[in-house]
Amino acid sequence: MSEPLHIDILDHGFVELIDFMGDDRRCANAARVSVRGDTRERSDKADQGLIARLLADHHTSPFEHAVFQFKVRAPIFVVRQWMRHRFSSFNEESGRYVELVDECYTPAQFRRQVGKRMDYAFENLPPQENSELQAEVQALYRQSYDLYQKMLATGIAREHARMVLPLALYTTFYWTLNALSLMNFLHLRNHEHAQSEIRAYAAVMEDIFKEKMPWTHAAFREHWGTAMI
Amino acid sequence: MSEPLHIDILDHGFVELIDFMGDDRRCANAARVSVRGDTRERSDKADQGLIARLLADHHTSPFEHAVFQFKVRAPIFVVRQWMRHRFSSFNEESGRYVELVDECYTPAQFRRQVGKRMDYAFENLPPQENSELQAEVQALYRQSYDLYQKMLATGIAREHARMVLPLALYTTFYWTLNALSLMNFLHLRNHEHAQSEIRAYAAVMEDIFKEKMPWTHAAFREHWGTAMI
Amino acid sequence: MSEPLHIDILDHGFVELIDFMGDDRRCANAARVSVRGDTRERSDKADQGLIARLLADHHTSPFEHAVFQFKVRAPIFVVRQWMRHRFSSFNEESGRYVELVDECYTPAQFRRQVGKRMDYAFENLPPQENSELQAEVQALYRQSYDLYQKMLATGIAREHARMVLPLALYTTFYWTLNALSLMNFLHLRNHEHAQSEIRAYAAVMEDIFKEKMPWTHAAFREHWGTAMI
Amino acid sequence: MSEPLHIDILDHGFVELIDFMGDDRRCANAARVSVRGDTRERSDKADQGLIARLLADHHTSPFEHAVFQFKVRAPIFVVRQWMRHRFSSFNEESGRYVELVDECYTPAQFRRQVGKRMDYAFENLPPQENSELQAEVQALYRQSYDLYQKMLATGIAREHARMVLPLALYTTFYWTLNALSLMNFLHLRNHEHAQSEIRAYAAVMEDIFKEKMPWTHAAFREHWGTAMI
Numbered sequence: 001m002s003e004p005l006h007i008d009i010l011d012h013g014f015v016e017l018i019d020f021m022g023d024d025r026r027c028a029n030a031a032r033v034s035v036r037g038d039t040r041e042r043s044d045k046a047d048q049g050l051i052a053r054l055l056a057d058h059h060t061s062p063f064e065h066a067v068f069q070f071k072v073r074a075p076i077f078v079v080r081q082w083m084r085h086r087f088s089s090f091n092e093e094s095g096r097y098v099e100l101v102d103e104c105y106t107p108a109q110f111r112r113q114v115g116k117r118m119d120y121a122f123e124n125l126p127p128q129e130n131s132e133l134q135a136e137v138q139a140l141y142r143q144s145y146d147l148y149q150k151m152l153a154t155g156i157a158r159e160h161a162r163m164v165l166p167l168a169l170y171t172t173f174y175w176t177l178n179a180l181s182l183m184n185f186l187h188l189r190n191h192e193h194a195q196s197e198i199r200a201y202a203a204v205m206e207d208i209f210k211e212k213m214p215w216t217h218a219a220f221r222e223h224w225g226t227a228m229i
Numbered sequence: 230m231s232e233p234l235h236i237d238i239l240d241h242g243f244v245e246l247i248d249f250m251g252d253d254r255r256c257a258n259a260a261r262v263s264v265r266g267d268t269r270e271r272s273d274k275a276d277q278g279l280i281a282r283l284l285a286d287h288h289t290s291p292f293e294h295a296v297f298q299f300k301v302r303a304p305i306f307v308v309r310q311w312m313r314h315r316f317s318s319f320n321e322e323s324g325r326y327v328e329l330v331d332e333c334y335t336p337a338q339f340r341r342q343v344g345k346r347m348d349y350a351f352e353n354l355p356p357q358e359n360s361e362l363q364a365e366v367q368a369l370y371r372q373s374y375d376l377y378q379k380m381l382a383t384g385i386a387r388e389h390a391r392m393v394l395p396l397a398l399y400t401t402f403y404w405t406l407n408a409l410s411l412m413n414f415l416h417l418r419n420h421e422h423a424q425s426e427i428r429a430y431a432a433v434m435e436d437i438f439k440e441k442m443p444w445t446h447a448a449f450r451e452h453w454g455t456a457m458i
Numbered sequence: 459m460s461e462p463l464h465i466d467i468l469d470h471g472f473v474e475l476i477d478f479m480g481d482d483r484r485c486a487n488a489a490r491v492s493v494r495g496d497t498r499e500r501s502d503k504a505d506q507g508l509i510a511r512l513l514a515d516h517h518t519s520p521f522e523h524a525v526f527q528f529k530v531r532a533p534i535f536v537v538r539q540w541m542r543h544r545f546s547s548f549n550e551e552s553g554r555y556v557e558l559v560d561e562c563y564t565p566a567q568f569r570r571q572v573g574k575r576m577d578y579a580f581e582n583l584p585p586q587e588n589s590e591l592q593a594e595v596q597a598l599y600r601q602s603y604d605l606y607q608k609m610l611a612t613g614i615a616r617e618h619a620r621m622v623l624p625l626a627l628y629t630t631f632y633w634t635l636n637a638l639s640l641m642n643f644l645h646l647r648n649h650e651h652a653q654s655e656i657r658a659y660a661a662v663m664e665d666i667f668k669e670k671m672p673w674t675h676a677a678f679r680e681h682w683g684t685a686m687i
Numbered sequence: 688m689s690e691p692l693h694i695d696i697l698d699h700g701f702v703e704l705i706d707f708m709g710d711d712r713r714c715a716n717a718a719r720v721s722v723r724g725d726t727r728e729r730s731d732k733a734d735q736g737l738i739a740r741l742l743a744d745h746h747t748s749p750f751e752h753a754v755f756q757f758k759v760r761a762p763i764f765v766v767r768q769w770m771r772h773r774f775s776s777f778n779e780e781s782g783r784y785v786e787l788v789d790e791c792y793t794p795a796q797f798r799r800q801v802g803k804r805m806d807y808a809f810e811n812l813p814p815q816e817n818s819e820l821q822a823e824v825q826a827l828y829r830q831s832y833d834l835y836q837k838m839l840a841t842g843i844a845r846e847h848a849r850m851v852l853p854l855a856l857y858t859t860f861y862w863t864l865n866a867l868s869l870m871n872f873l874h875l876r877n878h879e880h881a882q883s884e885i886r887a888y889a890a891v892m893e894d895i896f897k898e899k900m901p902w903t904h905a906a907f908r909e910h911w912g913t914a915m916i
Contacts, residue, residue, distance in 0.1 A: 021250035021296060030403045033300070034323040036330075038403075058646065061542075064318030065405045067250060067296050071262070076767075077782070077850050084519075086773040089293030089407065094263040095764070096882060097804050101265075105850065113844040117784050122844055133838070140834055140851055147827055151820070157800040157809055159882050163764050163792065163855040164827055174259045174267075176294045178318065178405070188516065195783060195846050287875065290771075306553070306621050309534075313748075315544040324535070325653060326575050334621060342615040346555050351615055362609070369605055369622055376598055380591070386571040386580055388653050392535050392563060392626035393598055417745065424554060424617050479708035479754060488861045491758070492781040494788075496861075522776030523863045525708060525754050529720070547751030547865065552721040559723075632717045632725075634752045636776065636863070 022066030088177030251295030480524030546635030709753030
């Protein structure tokens with residue numbers, strides 16, 4: 001394969017598209033097996049129309065026949081939200097087996113909460129305070145990582161030493177999932193109620209989804225509100 | 230894509246390999262993300278060794294990053310066993326929407342049960358009796374399909390008319406699943422306790438699996454007895 | 459346990475509620491663990507309000523903590539639709555192991571299809587024609603079952619003999635699933651586009667769901683259109 | 688319900704059994720529906736024998752009809768391993784919604800790694816060094832939590848502030864899963880290769896499993912090595 005699509009996210013993160021199988025037409029044809037119509041060529045318009053109708057009518061199973069494979073690097077507090085999505089496959093860097101890299105997430109812009117917790121409303125910390133807080137947070141990251149290193153130098157097991165590291169630490173994982181599961185992820189995570197950090201990743205993935213499956217993406221944004229897995 | 234691999238099975242069935250994503254090396258690399266070793270080239274021997282060790286140690290998640298996509302035609306009593314495998318994606322021909330094709334399975338060789346039901350031991354019906362039974366069974370299939378046709382001619386809904394058709398009727402479906410789920414299927418269905426009809430399909434799929442992922446297949450046959458999803 | 463709730467459906471079918479774990483309040487409390495509020499007593503109104511808000515906002519995971527267990531007897535063509543619901547647990551009567559019972563489904567009222575297949579519009583067959591068709595269908599069932607019996611008498615393996623039996627044959631299964639998966643089932647199967655036979659079962663299950671979890675049921679019927687698994 | 692079974696684990700953790708549905712006999716009867724034998728009373732010996740044979744023969748589906756529900760408090764690095772078990776239901780305390788409690792895990796005994804990482808061999812840190820390291824680690828926990836508190840006091844959003852907290856922080860979750868999924872968890876986590884912290888939880892859960900389903904537990908420990916989901 002050629003060099004995979006690679007998009008940087010946050011201060012040390014990224015999304016790579018490792019592989020992709022199937023496309024809009026594949027899903028349309030998987031649906032058409034129900035009427036033995038999967039082998040006949042159709043017009044683009046017919047495929048687009050069918051895809052829209054399937055999602056509008058909650059016929060979601062055909063979208064399981066397109067599969068995406070990503071490599072992702074993200075902070076642990078983001079990955080913790082991510083791994084709640086069970087209809088997908090994960091393999092992650094292990095702090096039991098390797099020395100973890102000294103990379104923690106520092107927000108470019110810290111947010112203050114405005115209103116109640118379910119309002120999901122925020123305002124930016126003013127620039128001066130923001131810079132000061134960034135420095136303070138990074139000093140703590142430094143101390144945490146220094147203690148981690150010191151423990152490793154003493155021979156402490158990696159699985160023990162890692163527990164002092166912050167939730168902001170970056171980790172890397174492979175993620176394979178079908179288009180239906182991806183739509184569910186995008187619906188919940190590229191959403192105004194999602195934490196902006198995971199949303200940054202989900203937005204990039206929605207762009208990739210849109211590029212690879214434009215008709216399904218269009219139908220998703222039009223009809224998903226009333227569809228379901 | 231070029232013409233898909235197509236293998237005929239039983240009297241009217243087949244398996245087609247529609248698509249395949251990932252391979253032995255992909256799974257090895259997904260495993261190596263745990264030690265940040267997924268991007269460095271390795272020798273074939275190193276990959277083979279890793280794959281064997283992963284399955285021997287029940288580290289099965291890396292095998293979810295290779296995905297197979299099949300189109301299958303099989304009798305309904307076979308498909309009923311097949312669809313119990315939940316970690317996979319199905320789309321099937323629908324007797325609600327289309328007129329079903331006049332194809333039912335007649336065994337080339339009827340089997341007598343020998344011993345108790347859990348012995349899974351059988352002997353062939355003698356040739357003369359076998360031919361007579363084939364004729365008798367096909368006469369019933371003919372009557373069933375004639376009644377189905379008559380009901381459709383009277384305007385009876387397809388979803389109602391189909392209920393008179395036998396379990397031997399053929400149906401067609403798309404099936405997408407990862408290599409881990411496929412190994413679980415092969416372990417249970419390409420097995421001496423499985424009914425020989427589903428085993429005929431599973432044997433063909435094991436050949437395809439072996440061709441596409443020879444190292445994983447070798448490790449599967451050596452270690453699966455003690456591995457698990 | 460006392461005698462389970464048992465409701466007869468169609469001509470030989472039934473639904474039994476074997477067991478149930480958790481209730482509306484359990485799901486509300488599972489949700490409240492997110493704010494460490496699961497151990498404090500609340501008013502009914504507070505629980506009802508929370509449940510409605512959760513479903514309206516697509517926070518569906520708390521509904522996985524209530525579990526239903528059913529025993530069901532239904533025709534095979536109905537059970538084939540049923541077993542597409544993968545987030546649930548099945549164990550079914552096996553035609554490989556036991557002699558199947560002579561019970562097939564005869565519709566009390568055959569339906570003619572009106573309009574196109576996606577209109578899901580039907581009209582009843584007139585009484586005289588309906589009776590005649592019932593008799594004809596039952597004659598075929600009789601012939602099929604007689605051939606099945608004859609094959610068994612000759613020693614043909616049960617797994618072979620069964621293939622001549624019709625899709626209308628009844629089978630029995632255990633079914634365990636959580637409230638979220640049940641809502642998904644009810645949404646798709648207690649629906650005007652579902653085949654009326656499976657809908658008859660789904661309607662009974664919705665009554666049981668409503669009785670056991672009245673607040674979740676009310677929220678389901680109000681908000682599910684925009685919720686999802 | 689009466690007061691739930693509650694067992695303390697590590698320095699601030701616990702496991703509570705919230706609820707349980709089904710038992711050994713229920714699973715045996717779910718299996719017996721395959722031969723229409725689920726309603727007849729059997730001897731204990733017959734049930735025990737059937738359960739052992741089912742697991743020995745990889746007939747695992749009947750064990751999905753018993754369901755456990757736990758409430759667990761554990762460090763985040765432990766919970767991260769836990770949530771890889773996808774065939775189960777989680778609801779967790781959310782650092783987006785509530786202020787997290789000042790409780791981090793300090794090992795009673797730090798471990799040094801001996802040999803290679805796949806040897807899973809460890810030795811205890813000598814008492815004096817262990818005490819010093821505990822103090823050092825707790826000082827870092829103190830600093831991390833103080834910065835967290837300071838950020839909250841400035842109005843920083845909880846979801847942002849939490850990222851400075853260590854992986855040793857405790858969190859709480861509800862966990863519902865069937866007996867088959869529990870056996871898979873116990874096989875992998877109450878295992879000499881598992882990290883001792885998650886193993887402490889798994890060992891308690893195995894005790895509960897053994898108490899509630901003694902025959903299935905005995906068969907699990909005898910036959911699981913060759914069984915699979």
